[in-house]
Amino acid sequence: MLRLSGVTKQIGGLTAVNRVDMRVDNDQIVGLVGPNGAGKTTLLNIISGILPLTAGTIEFCGKDITGMKADRICHKGIAKTFQIAESFPNLSAQQCVMIGVLFGNHNAPSMREAEKTAIGIMEEVNFPPEKAATLTRNLNVVELKRLQLARALASNPKLLLLDELTTGLNPKESREAVELIRKIRDRGTSILIIEHVMSVIMGVSDRIVVLDHGEKIADGRPYEVVNNQRVIDTYLGDIDAF
Numbered sequence: 001m002l003r004l005s006g007v008t009k010q011i012g013g014l015t016a017v018n019r020v021d022m023r024v025d026n027d028q029i030v031g032l033v034g035p036n037g038a039g040k041t042t043l044l045n046i047i048s049g050i051l052p053l054t055a056g057t058i059e060f061c062g063k064d065i066t067g068m069k070a071d072r073i074c075h076k077g078i079a080k081t082f083q084i085a086e087s088f089p090n091l092s093a094q095q096c097v098m099i100g101v102l103f104g105n106h107n108a109p110s111m112r113e114a115e116k117t118a119i120g121i122m123e124e125v126n127f128p129p130e131k132a133a134t135l136t137r138n139l140n141v142v143e144l145k146r147l148q149l150a151r152a153l154a155s156n157p158k159l160l161l162l163d164e165l166t167t168g169l170n171p172k173e174s175r176e177a178v179e180l181i182r183k184i185r186d187r188g189t190s191i192l193i194i195e196h197v198m199s200v201i202m203g204v205s206d207r208i209v210v211l212d213h214g215e216k217i218a219d220g221r222p223y224e225v226v227n228n229q230r231v232i233d234t235y236l237g238d239i240d241a242f
């Protein structure tokens, strides 16, 4: 579904992402991990077209999407979660999701259809229905995370990019988020997820890719990756990730 070849991003004198090759297959959840500053967020921003890349190619569903703008990439079927509260603090939760439905799809539906679709998606991510009319700036962190997911799903993506979805959630809320991620995958959306908590990423990923200083240092099944000596030395050895 997604194939990166030699993807490189230079920011000033720094190589934030360095010749990364990786892929995400159909119906897979791929975990992206690595120390702070490893280049994980930069890589997701490149895939979604928010940041231009310096070198390399990106293929999605067999088509070259290298250098395409974010809105076209979204219409092709790649969605990414954003910090909704910062984008539209004075819109209601439901309006935020409706924006995703209206602008995220190639053929914009009517307002009435968009409303119906938004309500359905919010139910799917267990967003509390009584908060649908609440302004996003008055939502708590759990509600905002669910809303981020709903808005990303509003463009009906084939591939969903999630940046630290469970950060700020307690263990029970994290488990619920993982259930939701699985449910989304099971309905046919592939997922590339950045996550700090290793127990979460181990439990949910079909494959794990490890970045360090912008370079891919490991790629494989979860048990292979956590037993990889280089991963233990550079990442797992000195964090409280478990």
Ligand SMILES: Nc1ncnc2c1ncn2[C@@H]1O[C@H](COP(=O)(O)OP(=O)(O)O)[C@@H](O)[C@H]1O
Pocket (backbone or CB within 6 Å): 011, 014, 016, 034, 035, 036, 037, 038, 039, 040, 041, 042, 043
């Ligand atoms: N806009 C920017 N300007 C300067 N440096 C940046 C910018 N964005 C990211 N970086 C640098 O690129 C590297 C990778 O950052 P990032 O992708 O955010 O890492 P991660 O998400 O893995 O923590 C870091 O060294 C970071 O400081």
Ligand SMILES: [Mg+2]
Pocket (backbone or CB within 6 Å): 040, 041, 042
């Ligand atoms: Mg990051």
